[in-house]
Amino acid sequence: MLSKTFFIDWEKPMEVIPMSVDNQKPLRYTERQPNTATTNPTVIWRTYLVANEWNELQNYRKTSIAIQMIAMFACLEWLELKNWAAITPGFSAEHSTPPYVQSRLSRFAIVSVLYMVIGLLQWIVHVLIIERLIVDPFHNIIDLCSIANISVLSLTHPLYGFYIHGRSVHGRADTDMVHMNQYLQNER
Numbered sequence: 001m002l003s004k005t006f007f008i009d010w011e012k013p014m015e016v017i018p019m020s021v022d023n024q025k026p027l028r029y030t031e032r033q034p035n036t037a038t039t040n041p042t043v044i045w046r047t048y049l050v051a052n053e054w055n056e057l058q059n060y061r062k063t064s065i066a067i068q069m070i071a072m073f074a075c076l077e078w079l080e081l082k083n084w085a086a087i088t089p090g091f092s093a094e095h096s097t098p099p100y101v102q103s104r105l106s107r108f109a110i111v112s113v114l115y116m117v118i119g120l121l122q123w124i125v126h127v128l129i130i131e132r133l134i135v136d137p138f139h140n141i142i143d144l145c146s147i148a149n150i151s152v153l154s155l156t157h158p159l160y161g162f163y164i165h166g167r168s169v170h171g172r173a174d175t176d177m178v179h180m181n182q183y184l185q186n187e188r
Contacts, residue, residue, distance in 0.1 A: 003161070005054065007047050008151040010167045011174055013039040046148040046173060050166075053141050054152060060137055063122040071118045076111070084110050142166070147180075149173035 076082045085107035145152060145166025150173075155161035170183040 003154050003156040005051075005155075006153040007051055007054075008153065008166075009042060009047055010149045010151065011042040011046070011172070013041055014174065015039050042174060047150055050141075050145055050148050050150045050152065053144055057137055057141055062126045063119050067122060068115070068118055072111070072115060075114055075118070081110060081114065082107070147173065147184075 085102045087101045087103055087106070141152075142164055145164050146168055148166065149168040149171075151166040152164040153161060154163075168183075169187070172179070172183075175183075
């Protein structure tokens, strides 16, 4: 699916206030010379981090083709469900000799139903157990966007798209871990 994705960085440039001669406290506003405050530009690394996680999320699947094929092979060969396609009087799945006739349509129906059942079981296990109890990558990227102060706008169609509002309630994401931890503790 082709989409246009935009990352909106809500971080404002940080203004550096000149310090006094002894570097103990900032100069008062009346002591400053005009236009001595400088601004540090925001860094791009937070946007790169969110873009990388967004890119990894594009490959996220709820079913695994490898598990699907191994389970199909196990069911058809080891559980001998392939013998259900045999045309014999009475419903018997035990055929030790190959002179029985198999219907291609019956074999296709058995393989198709088995493929869908295994896929549905994988999806149910993934949604009900793994995403609820272990890890949910969709909520993780929402939390990451909020902490990084970056929003994501993904336009999947000309007039349709998705938006993750990642603007932080704290207003700053370019800060040290002490302040970041303090921000997260204030959210509780």
